Amino acid sequence: MPTEVVLPRLYERDIDVLLQEELIFNEAVCDVFSSALGLKAPFRVSECSLSVVDGSGETDLLARFLIEGKSGVLLIENKIDAAFQPMQPERYKARANKMAAGGQAAYCLLIAPTRYTGGNAAATHFDACVSYEDVARAIGSQGTERGKHRASLLLRAVHQAKSSYIVIPAPEVTMMWQRIYEIARTEFQPLRMKAPTDKRREFVVADFQRKSSIADNHRLESKKRCRGPIFLERSEAQARSLF
Amino acid sequence: MTSGTTAMFRVLVEKPSKGWVDLTDEQIRKSLKVAESLLNFYNTHAQKFEPAKLPSA
Numbered sequence: 001m002p003t004e005v006v007l008p009r010l011y012e013r014d015i016d017v018l019l020q021e022e023l024i025f026n027e028a029v030c031d032v033f034s035s036a037l038g039l040k041a042p043f044r045v046s047e048c049s050l051s052v053v054d055g056s057g058e059t060d061l062l063a064r065f066l067i068e069g070k071s072g073v074l075l076i077e078n079k080i081d082a083a084f085q086p087m088q089p090e091r092y093k094a095r096a097n098k099m100a101a102g103g104q105a106a107y108c109l110l111i112a113p114t115r116y117t118g119g120n121a122a123a124t125h126f127d128a129c130v131s132y133e134d135v136a137r138a139i140g141s142q143g144t145e146r147g148k149h150r151a152s153l154l155l156r157a158v159h160q161a162k163s164s165y166i167v168i169p170a171p172e173v174t175m176m177w178q179r180i181y182e183i184a185r186t187e188f189q190p191l192r193m194k195a196p197t198d199k200r201r202e203f204v205v206a207d208f209q210r211k212s213s214i215a216d217n218h219r220l221e222s223k224k225r226c227r228g229p230i231f232l233e234r235s236e237a238q239a240r241s242l243f
Numbered sequence: 244m245t246s247g248t249t250a251m252f253r254v255l256v257e258k259p260s261k262g263w264v265d266l267t268d269e270q271i272r273k274s275l276k277v278a279e280s281l282l283n284f285y286n287t288h289a290q291k292f293e294p295a296k297l298p299s300a
Contacts, residue, residue: 176264180271188275190282 010157012080016060018150019078019111019135020048023063028138033074034067036128037107043067045074057091072105077126079112081161085197089125096127111135113158132158252281 010018022029023045034043043065052062061076075096077088092108099106110117110126117129132154140151177196184193244251254277257270 172264176266179268180275183268183271184275187272188279191275191278 007152007156009160010153012060012078012082015080015132015154015157016050016078018153019061019076020050022135022139022150023048023061026139026142028141029135030065032134032138033109033128033130036109036130036134038128039067041068043072046071054095056095057085057088059092059095067105070105072107073099075099075106075108077108077110079110079116080157081113081116083197084122085195089122093125093127113161115158116161252284254280 019029023033027042027044030045031042034041044067045063045065048061048063050061052059059075060078061074063074063076065072065074073096075092077092089110096106096108107127108125109128109130110123111130112123112132114131114133117123117131123129136151136154136158139147139154141147174196181193181196184191244253256273256277259266259270
């Protein structure tokens with residue numbers, strides 16, 4: 001008898017982890033990706049890494065696969081609702097082209113809610129787009145309660161993305177965060193601040209990265225609106241700094 | 244200062260101007276320095292905050 005589970009809110013990183021597992025262990029999910037790419041045979045993922053960084057940026061999921069005895073690479077960008085960073089799709093494509101130049105098959109894909117990719121011109125830079133909904137359907141098709149639960153998690157993320165706000169970029173705020181990022185990147189490297197995207201007027205969240213060996217979720221964010229640029233709270237650690 | 248399982252830090256920094264997007268680079272550096280100190284504090288005391296998530300090595 002299945003237990004009723006209150007579904008948590010999933011963030012992009014949570015979905016990265018879910019996708020990693022599904023790509024490695026769920027053939028039906030692999031088939032969704034191979035169909036989107038128009039491949040003639042199903043592939044199997046042999047290895048899948050998260051947050052792979054190179055000189056041109058970060059790849060959310062980098063999966064190595066085998067198809068008809070040959071190897072290939074998938075570079076997957078996962079988007080719930082955030083806007084692309086400047087030239088981000090183009091950089092994905094360039095990375096895939098660079099890998100393909102080495103003789104292996106390499107594709108870049110975007111996975112996002114259907115609503116995100118529809119009419120999004122930037123999405124055309126990817127070799128294919130896969131929707132959360134199709135992946136959820138593949139996971140749910142296993143027929144197990146666990147599969148249904150995991151499918152529900154993805155669909156809940158879709159619902160939340162639909163109800164999320166739409167960012168109206170404020171150039172002066174975006175520029176401010178670019179200045180903060182440049183100083184943090186060059187002078188405060190241990191903070192590992194993530195490159196900011198377009199920001200709305202009231203944006204007061206600083207996004208830093210922590211060593212994954214200590215904790216997975218390393219977002220430092222404001223709990224309330226404030227005037228200053230930085231109000232930090234590390235909720236997991238319950239350590240706070242207000243300034 | 245601690246309250247239950249919460250550790251609180253109070254640091255002195257300049258009050259931001261009304262148009263806070265006009266902060267100077269030096270003001271930004273001061274704030275980031277505080278953030279760095281907080282991170283160092285956390286890393287130093289990670290065992291206390293998150294004993295289950297510490298690396299095994």
